[in-house]
Amino acid sequence: MANKGSAGATSVSDDVEHGHAMMVAPAAPRPSGVRANPGPFGLLCFGMTTCMLMFTTTKWSPGGFLPVVVAYAAFFGGAGQLIAGILELIRGATFAGTAFSCYGCFWLGWFLWKLLETQKTVAPVVLVGLTGDTLWCCLWAVFTACFFVVTLRKNTCLQVVFSTLTLTFILLAGANYSDACKLAAGYVGFFCGSSAIYAAIAMLYQEELGWALPGLHPTSYV
Structure with missing residues (x-):
């Protein structure tokens, strides 16, 4: 009888300990709502x-190709x-989500700007004033440079993308006053876009x- 009682006590004790362990064990993390990586798509x-x-x-x-660019x-x-940015934010990737969302909105704003120009709703940049367009490019250059700092703890691919994008915006700011700057911006910008495609692949x-x-x-690096 004593053995049975002892066995019963042990069984109850084991159950209590097991139940306590179940109570204090941390809950398993919930699977992310987005399981695939949106990064290649965004890049x-x-x-x-x-x-x-x-x-x-x-x-x-030729300049006639610009409407195709506007549509894309x-x-x-x-x-x-x-x-892609929204999906990255859902995954918990703050940097990628913020970057993709911001530059996605940049392109949407640029599309609307060019659309309004073609509809004669707003005047072209030359008539509105070069200073505003220059400041706009400088603002995006500073913005992109801030993102570049974060990439110093990411990888070389992203460092190349954001450093050349910063330089592209700087050259585009000078392009309003120099054809050489505009041409240089085109080449550096093309390299930037190509490096983003490489990173995605x-x-x-x-x-x-x-x-x-x-x-x-x-x-x-930091």
Whole structure:
């Protein structure tokens, strides 16, 4: 009888301890609502649209190509990046979500600006004033430079994208007063867009094929 009581006490004790362990054990983290990585999509939206715009800035394509860029700025560069940014924020990626959302809104604003110009609702930049356009480019240059600082703890691919994008905005600010600056902005901007496309493909290959392309290794410079 004593053995039975002892066994019963042990069983109850085990149950209590097990129940206590279940009570104090941390809950398993909830799976994120977004399981795929929106990063490659967002980078492709940015890179492709940027390269298309630089076709006209470098004079590689005639001015008649600009309406195509405007259309893609609305849906690919604008809406596409904004969607990628929202998905990144849902995943908890603050930097990627903020960057994609901001630059998506940038392209949407640029699309509306060019649309209003074609509808004669607003005057072209030359008539409105070059100073405002220059300050606008400078503002985005400072904004992008702030993002570049964060990439110093990301990877080389993102560092190249944001550093060249900062330089592109600076050159675009000077493009209002110098044709040489405008041409340089076109070439640097095209390189920036191309580097974003490379980063997207590198991320895609790494996740889907297991290929480690150069530039994605984490860095920590600050």
